Amino acid sequence: MDSTRDRILQAAFEEFYRNGFQGGSLSHIAEKSGATKGALFHYFKNKAELGYAIVEEVIQPSGNERWIDPVKKTSDPVEAIKATFRRNIREDVKNIEMIEHGCPLNNLAQEMSPLDEGFRMRIERSYERWREAIADALERGKQRGQVKKGVGTKEVAALIVACQMGIWGTMRNTKDAELMIQSGEALCSYLDSLKP
Amino acid sequence: MDSTRDRILQAAFEEFYRNGFQGGSLSHIAEKSGATKGALFHYFKNKAELGYAIVEEVIQPSGNERWIDPVKKTSDPVEAIKATFRRNIREDVKNIEMIEHGCPLNNLAQEMSPLDEGFRMRIERSYERWREAIADALERGKQRGQVKKGVGTKEVAALIVACQMGIWGTMRNTKDAELMIQSGEALCSYLDSLKP
DNA sequence: TTGACACCATACCGGCCAGTCGGTATCTTC
DNA sequence: GAAGATACCGACTGGCCGGTATGGTGTCAA
Numbered sequence: 001m002d003s004t005r006d007r008i009l010q011a012a013f014e015e016f017y018r019n020g021f022q023g024g025s026l027s028h029i030a031e032k033s034g035a036t037k038g039a040l041f042h043y044f045k046n047k048a049e050l051g052y053a054i055v056e057e058v059i060q061p062s063g064n065e066r067w068i069d070p071v072k073k074t075s076d077p078v079e080a081i082k083a084t085f086r087r088n089i090r091e092d093v094k095n096i097e098m099i100e101h102g103c104p105l106n107n108l109a110q111e112m113s114p115l116d117e118g119f120r121m122r123i124e125r126s127y128e129r130w131r132e133a134i135a136d137a138l139e140r141g142k143q144r145g146q147v148k149k150g151v152g153t154k155e156v157a158a159l160i161v162a163c164q165m166g167i168w169g170t171m172r173n174t175k176d177a178e179l180m181i182q183s184g185e186a187l188c189s190y191l192d193s194l195k196p
Numbered sequence: 197m198d199s200t201r202d203r204i205l206q207a208a209f210e211e212f213y214r215n216g217f218q219g220g221s222l223s224h225i226a227e228k229s230g231a232t233k234g235a236l237f238h239y240f241k242n243k244a245e246l247g248y249a250i251v252e253e254v255i256q257p258s259g260n261e262r263w264i265d266p267v268k269k270t271s272d273p274v275e276a277i278k279a280t281f282r283r284n285i286r287e288d289v290k291n292i293e294m295i296e297h298g299c300p301l302n303n304l305a306q307e308m309s310p311l312d313e314g315f316r317m318r319i320e321r322s323y324e325r326w327r328e329a330i331a332d333a334l335e336r337g338k339q340r341g342q343v344k345k346g347v348g349t350k351e352v353a354a355l356i357v358a359c360q361m362g363i364w365g366t367m368r369n370t371k372d373a374e375l376m377i378q379s380g381e382a383l384c385s386y387l388d389s390l391k392p
Numbered sequence: 393t394t395g396a397c398a399c400c401a402t403a404c405c406g407g408c409c410a411g412t413c414g415g416t417a418t419c420t421t422c
Numbered sequence: 423g424a425a426g427a428t429a430c431c432g433a434c435t436g437g438c439c440g441g442t443a444t445g446g447t448g449t450c451a452a
Contacts, residue, residue: 037402170323186354
């Protein structure tokens with residue numbers, strides 16, 4: 001589908017990704033999408049609603065695919081999490097946009113969570129689902145003897161998600177691919193330490 | 197000292213901390229500091245320079261005191277890092293401002309690094325100094341037999357700093373003190389795994 | 393044929409913002 | 423005590439922004 005609504009959504013995602021939500025301009029979005037402000041306000045009742053739609057329709061599906069699904073489907077959680085981080089780091093290190101602007105969900109979280117409850121709720125729901133998926137996978141791994149008995153799966157899941165936010169956030173101002181790979185490998189060593 | 201310049205700096209820190217740099221208003225800052233726009237532009241040649249001054253004169257000294265000095269002075273790095281995290285988590289969990297708005301340096305980093313090279317440089321320098329301090333301390337600990345031989349001190353330092361960014365960033369949109377304590381404890385377990 | 397409605401275009405508005413500028417008061421220096 | 427520098431003051435400006443009002447056009451049901 002290449003409907004007007006979709007084009008606006010895509011242009012808005014890029015505008016906000018590059019300039020932040022507050023810094024992004026609806027006029028620019030209309031222009032870039034080839035539509036007009038009339039069209040924009042026809043589909044989204046204000047700037048915030050457009051932002052919410054981006055979280056739910058653009059960012060969340062991509063996040064699920066990149067981060068959550070691979071963990072949900074696995075039969076070996078530690079290896080799956082390691083592989084997911086390694087793969088996503090490898091991909092993003094090659095992606096100049098990602099190096100410059102980091103993780104779109106994290107960006108919105110940092111900028112808008114304290115200012116707008118609608119954003120906070122939606123973003124928090126995304127991260128919570130991710131934490132749950134990791135904790136569940138680790139719990140299953142525990143029962144299979146792939147994860148140490150003493151490991152607090154909820155705590156570890158919280159830390160792993162925090163690590164992702166931190167690693168991607170760091171890249172945003174170091175612009176240093178090497179550092180990202182290093183911290184990724186350190187995280188993998190940590191994950192190995194969870195094995196029996 | 198309670199000079200006009202200091203009052204402006206303090207008011208600006210709070211305004212930007214609460215509303216972000218782009219969202220913060222110079223008029224509000226002038227008003228809140230009891231000065232005027234004339235005074236503000238007398239001391240800072242534009243909004244960006246005011247932001248830079250905040251990084252260097254307000255945020256960095258506090259960050260050194262809270263995070264870097266305790267690690268530099270220690271004779272047991274792993275325990276010092278654990279204690280620093282525990283203490284800062286304990287402090288910030290009780291601080292409603294911190295829960296709502298997270299780490300001031302991280303906020304500025306996420307918002308401004310991709311948009312303004314002056315911010316990026318200054319912020320990156322802060323984080324780099326911190327990573328160095330941790331890596332040095334771990335290296336010293338290694339020679340004293342307090343840290344495993346196989347540990348990559350640079351990699352671990354990068355991960356630890358990323359964890360701080362992630363944990364404080366998470367708190368900002370969960371507003372959940374328990375989660376912060378949990379991830380902090382998971383980090384402490386990880387740090388213990390670095391011991392021989 | 394007509395009315396209703398989704399879809400979009402365009403001109404426009406009030407408000408806020410960063411930054412300017414002419415002016416004044418006080419303090420330093422010679 | 424003249425002259426300059428420093429420390430402010432506050433009205434003002436031009437520009438951009440989010441949002442609106444209004445009207446046009448194509449489609450489809452009655």
